[in-house]
Amino acid sequence: MPYVKIYLHTVWATKSRKKLITKEIRQQIFDHILENAKKKDIHIIEINGYLEHVHCVISLKQEQNISTVMNLIKGESSYWINRNKLINTKFGWQDEYFAVSIGESQLPDVTRYIKEQEKHHQKKSFQQEYDEFIEKYGFMKYEE
DSSP states (O other): OOOOOEEEEEEEEBGGGOOOOOHHHHHHHHHHHHHHHHHTTOEEEEEEEETTEEEEEEEEOTTOOHHHHHHHHHHHHHHHHHHTTOSSSOOOBOSOOEEEEEOGGGHHHHHHHHHTHHHHTTTSOHHHHHHHHHHHTTHHHHHO
C-alpha cells in the first residue's frame, strides 16, 4: 500500500460571485459538503467561507485527482442547494477554482485562516483576497 499525503488549499466562488451564501444557510451548506465528501471518500480537513466563496483543505488519496474531487464537491452541492431551495434563485458555482498544495507544517496556519473567514472578510474583500492569491502563487505568470 502506498503512503500518500497531498494537502490542497482550494477556493471556489458562486457563479458571477453573487453573495448568496448567507450566514443563515452557510453552516448547513458546509455540513452537507462534508457529509457528501465523506460518502465519496474525499477527506476534507477544514471548510469555511463567506458570502460568495468557499475555502477548503482537502487531503487527496493516491487514486484521486484535483479535477474530479472538485467536480464532485461543487456539482453535488449546487444540485443539493437547488433541490432543497435554500436560495430563492438558481444556484451555481463558477467553473473555475483555485488550488495549491500545502505542506503538513502549513496546515495549522491554513486551517486557522479558513476558520476565521468571516472575521477576515470584515477587513478585506474576496476580490482583494483573490488578487493576493493570484500574485502570491504566480498564476499570472503561467497565463501570459
